[in-house]
Amino acid sequence: MKLHTIVLLLLFMVTSLSAQTITWIEQTNSELPEGVKLYKGTRNTPKLQAFYLDVVLDNTTLAVRPYIVAHSDRVPDIVDDVGAYAAINGGFFGGSTSYSSVIYPGEVKARNVSALTRNSQSYPVIRSLFSVDTLNQLSVDWIYHFDNSLSGLYRYETPIPYSYNDPTPEPAPIKNDGQEFSEILVGIGGGPTLVKNGSTQITYDEEIFWGSGVGYDNRDPRTAIGHTAENHVIMFVADGRQSSISEGVSLIELADIMISLGCVEAMNLDGGGSTQMAIGDSYVNSPSEQRAVPTIFAITHFDSLGLAKEPLFEKIIDTADTALCKLAGEGWFPTANAGYWGESPSMLNQRGPGEAYAMFTPQLPTQGTYDVFGWWVAASNRCADTPFIIHHQDGVDTVRINQVNNGSTWSFIGTYKFYGDISDAVIISEAATIGTYIVADAVRFVSYDTTETGVESDCALKKALLFELMQNYPNPFNPQTKIRYQLTGSSHVQLSIFNTLGQNIAILVSDKQAAGVHEIHWDAGNYPSGVYYTRLETDFGSQMRKVLFLK
Numbered sequence: 001m002k003l004h005t006i007v008l009l010l011l012f013m014v015t016s017l018s019a020q021t022i023t024w025i026e027q028t029n030s031e032l033p034e035g036v037k038l039y040k041g042t043r044n045t046p047k048l049q050a051f052y053l054d055v056v057l058d059n060t061t062l063a064v065r066p067y068i069v070a071h072s073d074r075v076p077d078i079v080d081d082v083g084a085y086a087a088i089n090g091g092f093f094g095g096s097t098s099y100s101s102v103i104y105p106g107e108v109k110a111r112n113v114s115a116l117t118r119n120s121q122s123y124p125v126i127r128s129l130f131s132v133d134t135l136n137q138l139s140v141d142w143i144y145h146f147d148n149s150l151s152g153l154y155r156y157e158t159p160i161p162y163s164y165n166d167p168t169p170e171p172a173p174i175k176n177d178g179q180e181f182s183e184i185l186v187g188i189g190g191g192p193t194l195v196k197n198g199s200t201q202i203t204y205d206e207e208i209f210w211g212s213g214v215g216y217d218n219r220d221p222r223t224a225i226g227h228t229a230e231n232h233v234i235m236f237v238a239d240g241r242q243s244s245i246s247e248g249v250s251l252i253e254l255a256d257i258m259i260s261l262g263c264v265e266a267m268n269l270d271g272g273g274s275t276q277m278a279i280g281d282s283y284v285n286s287p288s289e290q291r292a293v294p295t296i297f298a299i300t301h302f303d304s305l306g307l308a309k310e311p312l313f314e315k316i317i318d319t320a321d322t323a324l325c326k327l328a329g330e331g332w333f334p335t336a337n338a339g340y341w342g343e344s345p346s347m348l349n350q351r352g353p354g355e356a357y358a359m360f361t362p363q364l365p366t367q368g369t370y371d372v373f374g375w376w377v378a379a380s381n382r383c384a385d386t387p388f389i390i391h392h393q394d395g396v397d398t399v400r401i402n403q404v405n406n407g408s409t410w411s412f413i414g415t416y417k418f419y420g421d422i423s424d425a426v427i428i429s430e431a432a433t434i435g436t437y438i439v440a441d442a443v444r445f446v447s448y449d450t451t452e453t454g455v456e457s458d459c460a461l462k463k464a465l466l467f468e469l470m471q472n473y474p475n476p477f478n479p480q481t482k483i484r485y486q487l488t489g490s491s492h493v494q495l496s497i498f499n500t501l502g503q504n505i506a507i508l509v510s511d512k513q514a515a516g517v518h519e520i521h522w523d524a525g526n527y528p529s530g531v532y533y534t535r536l537e538t539d540f541g542s543q544m545r546k547v548l549f550l551k
Contacts, residue, residue, distance in 0.1 A: 036056070106468055134185050224268050
């Protein structure tokens with residue numbers, strides 16, 4: 001054991017003998033959602049005031065995630081701006097620049113420092129990260145960024161083995177000594193690690209906090225984050241530098257407290273004047289300073305992650321479902337082409353004045369918002385502007401669909417509010433103007449909203465995280481933009497662009513791809529300005545996003 005560590009441990013043992021036990025009292029209030037509890041801890045000797053939030057992450061309506069802002073602000077102000085329930089301050093920073101990792105779903109927003117200057121030399125360093133992965137598992141790891149992408153994020157079994165005030169820098173880490181952290185969902189960087197495998201393991205020397213403003217054995221305001229074996233997130237702050245309220249804690253005592261709260265792994269975050277905890281737009285603790293910070297780690301609703309969800313309600317109506325689909329007018333006949341939905345062929349009719357149509361009446365379970373999709377067999381003699389007429393709560397919309405292309409798959413028609421009665425309908429009309437035949441095959445209704453469909457979600461988080469189509473950047477754009485998406489397993493992928501008529505105007509990707517984050521560039525210079533839709537189809541499902549092209 002290092003000599004200075006032995007001395008510090010002895011000092012801690014001496015002071016601990018006179019320290020009283022921390023008394024914890026639950027302070028949960030109505031501003032916190034189900035699954036989150038707040039506790040306040042106090043003691044008289046040495047003076048201490050501390051707080052922690054206990055988050056049951058198995059509650060499928062909750063998520064924890066970081067936020068980074070362009071201009072530093074107080075924690076309560078950031079919480080209020082992003083609409084989070086509660087938060088603590090994040091990692092280390094200078095001005096508005098984060099020196100600690102910030103990981104969003106599918107995106108690295110900031111990186112842990114890769115090297116530090118000590119003794120007029122550059123020391124490569126591996127530092128800590130608290131994360132949630134795509135299987136909803138929590139961990140504290142030592143990580144290193146090789147670039148700004150998720151595929152460049154690697155984790156290691158141990159940090160670089162520096163000693164206190166080490167005179168010799170070690171070589172930079174290499175990928176072969178670590179493991180690509182491909183399954184990460186969100187994360188916040190900091191350091192040092194405090195607890196591993198349920199025991200104290202403070203990697204202060206290894207993460208090169210010597211020579212920094214982060215003290216080891218002095219009492220200071222502190223912020224920490226950890227997790228229990230039962231998938232609870234523990235978000236902790238200790239006030240300090242206020243003799244009448246709280247002196248603070250050392251890193252050694254901080255590790256001991258996190259273990260006492262049930263943590264099997266825990267990590268230190270930025271402390272001192274940055275230590276803050278807020279619920280809504282109000283402080284929970286008494287910061288020694290109300291320092292503006294660029295990052296927080298927050299408790300939010302699951303929807304804040306922007307992930308693809310498992311449908312809570314789905315109904316598919318085929319032309320063979322005569323109770324829910326009526327073929328009106330003369331001239332209907334079955335297609336001879338394969339690729340239709342179910343066991344009954346697509347039905348065709350020659351374009352005409354609109355007297356012939358297929359009416360789908362879904363008989364939805366209740367009033368609510370539903371996505372509508374269509375299925376048809378494509379061919380060169382199909383109409384390029386087949387009318388899909390949607391009768392919904394706000395009126396009647398007509399979406400013209402190009403049935404020459406994009407057949408034998410679910411194609412997005414639009415999102416509508418329906419009454420949930422016999423007035424709801426989707427009509428495929430013969431009143432096209434371009435092409436020969438219109439196609440009626442199947443219509444699909446999907447809803448994700450538990451409050452409107454009355455259907456409770458029983459989907460696991462792992463099902464929701466199989467793929468994600470991210471918002472393009474920049475948006476609006478002119479004329480080029482980047483489209484990124486993430487796969488957690490290999491899948492056949494089709495990435496397409498649709499116009500507001502539902503016409504597939506471009507296929508950017510059609511191939512089998514490996515797990516990871518993929519980025520595609522789209523040049524819209526040959527198209528008119530306006531709204532378009534990116535659509536990602538995978539073996540796990542599909543997702544669409546609206547994009548805006550402005551010349």
